[in-house]
Amino acid sequence: MNKKTNLGFATRAIHDGQYPDAETGAVSPAIYPTSTYAQEELGKNKGYEYARVSNPTRTRLEENLASLEGGIAARVFGSGMAAVNALCTMLKAGDHVVCGHDLYGGVPRLFNQVLTGYGMEFTYVDTTVAVNVERAIRKNTRMVYIETPTNPLMSISDIPAISQICRRKKVELVVDNTFMSPYFQQPIALGADMVVHSTTKFLNGHSDGLGGVVVCTKPEQAEKLAFIQKAAGAILSPFECWLILRGVKTLAVRMEQHDHNGRAVADYLARHKKVKKVFYPGLAAHPQHELAQRQMTGYGSMITFETGSLNHAKKLLKKVRVCCLAESLGGVETLISHPATMTHAALGEKGRKAIGITDGLVRISVGIENVEDILADLDQALAAI
Numbered sequence: 111m112n113k114k115t116n117l118g119f120a121t122r123a124i125h126d127g128q129y130p131d132a133e134t135g136a137v138s139p140a141i142y143p144t145s146t147y148a149q150e151e152l153g154k155n156k157g158y159e160y161a162r163v164s165n166p167t168r169t170r171l172e173e174n175l176a177s178l179e180g181g182i183a184a185r186v187f188g189s190g191m192a193a194v195n196a197l198c199t200m201l202k203a204g205d206h207v208v209c210g211h212d213l214y215g216g217v218p219r220l221f222n223q224v225l226t227g228y229g230m231e232f233t234y235v236d237t238t239v240a241v242n243v244e245r246a247i248r249k250n251t252r253m254v255y256i257e258t259p260t261n262p263l264m265s266i267s268d269i270p271a272i273s274q275i276c277r278r279k280k281v282e283l284v285v286d287n288t289f290m291s292p293y294f295q296q297p298i299a300l301g302a303d304m305v306v307h308s309t310t311k312f313l314n315g316h317s318d319g320l321g322g323v324v325v326c327t328k329p330e331q332a333e334k335l336a337f338i339q340k341a342a343g344a345i346l347s348p349f350e351c352w353l354i355l356r357g358v359k360t361l362a363v364r365m366e367q368h369d370h371n372g373r374a375v376a377d378y379l380a381r382h383k384k385v386k387k388v389f390y391p392g393l394a395a396h397p398q399h400e401l402a403q404r405q406m407t408g409y410g411s412m413i414t415f416e417t418g419s420l421n422h423a424k425k426l427l428k429k430v431r432v433c434c435l436a437e438s439l440g441g442v443e444t445l446i447s448h449p450a451t452m453t454h455a456a457l458g459e460k461g462r463k464a465i466g467i468t469d470g471l472v473r474i475s476v477g478i479e480n481v482e483d484i485l486a487d488l489d490q491a492l493a494a495i
């Protein structure tokens with residue numbers, strides 16, 4: 111460990127886990143594409159035996175992400191969903207989880223279509239009202255799982271308030287911090303017991319690799335998850351680990367620019383006659399703008415807006431040139447998508463309607479291009495609807 115927790119965020123992003131290689135002095139961490147490690151004699155090794163269990167590139171990434179989220183350890187997995195699945199395998203049949211009702215679509219798909227088959231139970235509530243969480247907690251509840259802000263409606267849940275409920279009820283609080291990244295939101299400092307990320311998004315930041323992480327606050331969590339890495343094997347490859355280590359070095363400057371561009375795009379959309387509604391926590395009109403100010407240090411670059419109909423959304427998405435029509439988010443390039451038919455298709459029409467995902471909604475992950483180019487692109491595309 112070479113932890114420099116007394117240093118600032120940008121410094122830790124660049125140095126924690128990213129120290130020069132002891133053998134060669136290489137400033138950039140090495141990628142170790144090895145499946146196994148030579149042992150000097152029986153029972154004598156350098157701490158590495160087999161790459162499913164551990165890999166030096168992975169160790170460095172885990173140190174780095176634990177530092178950025180203020181946890182004691184981190185465990186990385188092959189994708190965000192693999193991380194959520196690993197987290198849930200810490201539970202057992204008969205255990206109950208209270209979750210937010212507008213999570214990333216893949217999460218309820220895993221819960222409802224896979225994990226309920228193994229006897230786990232899930233209840234979905236609107237976690238923007240903390241007391242809803244309290245009411246849904248039962249005797250067999252082991253975990254509360256929330257995303258804040260949510261995808262795609264950008265609703266904010268009060269992490270300290272929910273954390274107090276969880277403490278009282280002796281239930282662990284898990285926060286998916288993918289949208290804000292540790293740069294703008296520190297769930298552990300706000301009371302979360304574990305933090306989850308799809309590192310595919312802002313942490314990697316370059317749309318070139320999948321990954322997921324669970325950041326822990328207790329040694330038992332870290333040990334259990336390390337065991338799950340070894341036993342179930344959904345680990346992240348050394349090359350993907352390296353991509354995230356490289357991406358994370360610029361997280362602070364990227365997030366600043368994402369936030370700057372995000373605010374400009376949200377302001378523009380809020381003033382546009384053809385846009386019916388804008389969901390962005392940085393707008394004073396956002397229902398939880400004050401809470402966002404309290405628990406986040408920026409608003410990021412995820413914006414959802416209402417075009418009025420499927421037809422309008424289709425026309426707009428066909429016209430964009432700088433914005434790339436694609437799933438995913440958090441890359442340097444602006445990505446634009448249609449939640450109803452893309453990220454949230456698995457919910458079904460009824461499921462979407464219940465939480466307010468209409469056919470006219472468009473989600474934009476504002477990149478770090480010149481913001482005037484993004485605005486001009488949206489302007490010409492909106493003119494077509």
Ligand SMILES: *Cc1c(COP(=O)(O)O)cnc(C)c1O
Nearest residue numbers: 189190191214288308310320321
């Ligand atoms: C993308 C995403 C996930 C799933 O991560 P993958 O890396 O795609 O498996 C989970 N939660 C949120 C909020 C996401 O945006």
